[in-house]
Structure formats: C-alpha cells, structure tokens
Amino acid sequence: MTRISVVLITHNRREQLRRTLRHMTSLPDDAPILVADNASTDGSADLVAREFPRVRLLRLVKNLGAVARNLAVAEVTTPYVAFCDDDTCWQPGALTRAADLLDAHPGLASVTGRCLVEPGLGEDPITPELRESPVPGPDWLPGPALLGIMAGLTAVRVDAFRAVGGFSSRMWLGGEEELFALDLAARGWWMCWAEDVVIHHSPSARRDPRERRRLGIRNTLWTLVLRRPWSAVFRRGADVLRSAPFDAATLAALAEVVRGLPGVLAERRVVPPRVEEGLRLLEGPQRDSAARRYVG
Known part of the structure; x- marks a missing residue:
C-alpha cells in the first residue's frame, strides 16, 4: 500500500x-x-x-x-x-x-x-x-x-x-x-x-527579501492576534518588531496588519492553556534565534 x-x-x-x-x-x-x-x-x-x-x-x-x-x-x-x-x-x-x-x-x-x-x-x-x-x-x-x-x-x-x-x-x-x-x-x-x-x-536566487519580510511580519502579527492572549500579542509582537529594520517594508506590513484587524478579530480563538504554556517556553529561543530576525 x-x-x-x-x-x-x-x-x-x-x-x-x-x-x-x-x-x-x-x-x-x-x-x-x-x-x-x-x-x-x-x-x-x-x-x-x-x-x-x-x-x-x-x-x-x-x-x-x-x-x-x-x-x-x-x-x-x-x-x-x-x-x-x-x-x-x-x-x-x-x-x-x-x-x-x-x-x-x-x-x-x-x-x-x-x-x-x-x-x-x-x-x-x-x-x-x-x-x-x-x-x-x-x-x-x-x-x-x-x-x-x-x-x-x-x-x-x-x-x-x-x-x-x-x-x-x-x-x-x-x-x-x-x-x-x-x-x-x-x-x-x-x-x-x-x-x-x-x-x-537549495535556496532560490529568485527571491525578494523585502517582500518576504513584509509577509512574514504581517503573518506573524496576525497569528498572534488570532491565537494568543493579549499579553502575549504585545510581548511577542514587540520582539518581532525590534528584530526588523524600520523601513518601507516593515511599515507596509504594519499597515496591512491594521487594515486586516477587523476580519482577524472576528476569527480570534485563543489556544488552550496547555498550548499557550508551550508557546511561552518558546519565546526565549525565538527571541535569540538568528533564523527569526526579519532583516531581509
């Protein structure tokens, strides 16, 4: 089979x-x-x-x-x-x-x-x-x-x-x-x-790093709002934004986040406490991870 x-x-x-x-x-x-x-x-x-x-x-x-x-x-x-x-x-x-x-x-x-x-x-x-x-x-x-x-x-x-x-x-x-x-x-x-x-x-050379960063920041922030308690939204959201350069791509991501908030809030369902506990334990490694910095 x-x-x-x-x-x-x-x-x-x-x-x-x-x-x-x-x-x-x-x-x-x-x-x-x-x-x-x-x-x-x-x-x-x-x-x-x-x-x-x-x-x-x-x-x-x-x-x-x-x-x-x-x-x-x-x-x-x-x-x-x-x-x-x-x-x-x-x-x-x-x-x-x-x-x-x-x-x-x-x-x-x-x-x-x-x-x-x-x-x-x-x-x-x-x-x-x-x-x-x-x-x-x-x-x-x-x-x-x-x-x-x-x-x-x-x-x-x-x-x-x-x-x-x-x-x-x-x-x-x-x-x-x-x-x-x-x-x-x-x-x-x-x-x-x-x-x-x-x-x-084999990472493709046909990538737009700024576009990838815009989408990554937008989607990470939307996911936080969709599934995390508000304390985690602001805490982890601040970590994400501190890792990103303050430029047009980051500002475009933030503008999209705001525009999409009404629909995102309507779909908000916070994860169970057991899942949130695991997410809290991940925040330190994610904060220190070079792979999660939005620098493209």
Missing part, C-alpha cells in the same frame, strides 16, 4: 523545478507526486506535463500561495502527505521514514525533518531551535515536540490537515505554517522533529 504522497507548489522557477522533480521522481520511496503550479508564466506547468508525465499537475489560474497545497491535498488518496517546495529535495528513505513514524504514533500529526542547505550541506539555522525545543511532550513522542513547522520539510497526516482546514487564505504565503500548527495543537494533535528525516534545501 502506498502510504505517502508528495505535494509540491511552485511559481516561476522552471529550471529549479526541473532539478527538484528529477530528484524527487528518482527516489526509491516511489511516492506519487502532485505539482500545484501557482499560475506560472515561465512555462513551468508545460515543463511538468512534457517531461514528467507520471507527475499529477494542477494548473492554477491564480497565484494562491500556500492555499495551492490545500487544493492538491484534496486530491491525495494516501493517509500522509509530504510537502515539498521547488527548492527542497527529500533525501532517499526520508519519505518512508516519516510515514513509518506516523504509522507508529496515531496521535502524531506531523514530522518535520532535518534541513541541510546546499551546496555545503550545513544545517539550516532553524535546526538548533527544533532539535532543542523546550515544548513538553508525551513520552511516546519520537522526537522533540514542536508548536510550529516548516512546510517544505514536513510530512502531515492527511486527516489532521483536513480537520483544521489546511493553510489559511488570509496568510497567503510566508510564515503561514504557524497558524496551521497552532490549530493542530489546539485540537490535541502532536508535532515533532526527526533527525533522521533529511531534506536538502
């Missing part, structure tokens, strides 16, 4: 997509792959159709960001799904290992792997924060308990994904995983990090 599928989202990174798919389609894990093309204009979708006929292709007419994953997961028939970006490559055996962990632990919603950054294959700067997570977890958990994931490094139980509605259309892209993870935790699901689930990341 095939246990795990791969969902890959992409937008206008044709050559990197080709490289990633060549790798992913050659894995011994032999997982079915679905590519959701976010309205690329560079021929990415045609490339998939022409060169990778065994890959299922969703051609989206609009760039939906992370919500493209929701549409792809709706087509998945396996119990688990691994997310992949056009610049991340799961390594041989990693998909199978993630599925084994999910098989063995029914209360586990997701497994986030160890990220090695190409070309030198050093660990991603977020890794120490995941490996040394202070979040309390049950004895059966096969790795450190998490309250956040990185989508391109994570395998998820499909039933849990669908139960929380997947990724929020409000967030679009950029830190969208945080709200998703909190909603999993609020429903009693556990998430963990696994050292032996390895993914390589």
